Amino acid sequence: MNTPTPIQPKRLKNFKALAAWPDNSRSSVPMMFLMAESFKLVMQVLTLPSFPVSVLGTVVNKRARYSYLRKVDAAESLTYSCKLNPAVRETFSGHAEFDLLLEAVSHDKSDVVWQAVLSMVLMNPKKSKGGKKE
Numbered sequence: 001m002n003t004p005t006p007i008q009p010k011r012l013k014n015f016k017a018l019a020a021w022p023d024n025s026r027s028s029v030p031m032m033f034l035m036a037e038s039f040k041l042v043m044q045v046l047t048l049p050s051f052p053v054s055v056l057g058t059v060v061n062k063r064a065r066y067s068y069l070r071k072v073d074a075a076e077s078l079t080y081s082c083k084l085n086p087a088v089r090e091t092f093s094g095h096a097e098f099d100l101l102l103e104a105v106s107h108d109k110s111d112v113v114w115q116a117v118l119s120m121v122l123m124n125p126k127k128s129k130g131g132k133k134e
Contacts, residue, residue, distance in 0.1 A: 004077035004107030031068040034114045063119040077107040096122040
């Protein structure tokens with residue numbers, strides 16, 4: 001997403017209700033709301049025709065690391081980005097592991113407010129899943 005997106009009050013309120021987050025008068029945004037909002041971008045990146053491999057049905061999220069760099073006001077506009085780290089690692093079991101780097105930047109204050117690293121494993125469909133093949 002390249003366009004600054006205002007935080008939609010109804011989406012934020014629905015998220016807080018669904019996640020059992022107190023919907024008090026404070027205007028700060030929970031960190032996990034930013035993850036939920038950025039997830040659609042992750043799916044768009046993984047399904048791009050130019051993405052190096054077909055990932056549908058073969059990718060699992062192994063690990064996620066989040067950094068909430070400052071409180072985000074509900075009135076702010078954010079720009080989300082998602083990048084593929086080109087360094088691919090081989091797991092112990094022979095699968096490929098890669099990272100997606102996510103970021104939210106405040107349009108209003110021009111600073112990075114949130115970052116995440118999602119470590120994904122691309123399951124090798126040609127790898128044996130145990131047992132003997134005949």
